[in-house]
Amino acid sequence: MPIKRGAEIARHASSSAPAACSIVNVGYRSTNFWVVSAGRSRFLVDLGWPGMFGALEANLKRMDIPLGELSHGFATHYHMDHAGAAQDLKHAGMRLVVFDVQAPFVAPMAKWMKPGMHYTEITPDDNTVIPLAEGRALLRTLGIDGEFLHTPGHSDDSVSLVLDDGAAFTGDLTWPTLAGEGEIDVVTRSWELLRSKGAKQVYAGHGPIRGMP
């Protein structure tokens, strides 16, 4: 089932729950790019295909999200369909957050690009490179409460974001029932970690929103 583009999922907080954020999908070409917002403070999860910044801009416009309000963003992992427009977003004012476990994977992504893809290479020295443990404090500055977790399985640099209300952005982390023999242990551990941190709904890099497996 394709993701219904344009569907905004607003969650309502009870008095004891974390502040409500909204989640909007601005994805294209079968990849989901999620805008997490606390009012006009916005954090982008996954960063577009290479050479297709215009499509991202158009989807943001359609959803009434000013490009300039995307102050920060991160890629769940450095594959071209998740981080391909990162530098274009930086040029538009977004601060790229790279977790230290991901840093060695940023530059090598360029070797998968072909000239026709019009990839803008990510410059290494102007990103916010921080340990996973500092992610919560960074999100807090945006009014968003959540935690970043290292969830290898699909790739060694895979990082998930779990909001305190249970929304989990898992990128391409392999669904447990689809895990091959060689990855089943690492995939299972990643899902267990997500569950232990309160993940309830899964906002993956591809496909519809699902419950936890």
Ligand SMILES: [Zn+2]
């Ligand atoms: Zn991938």
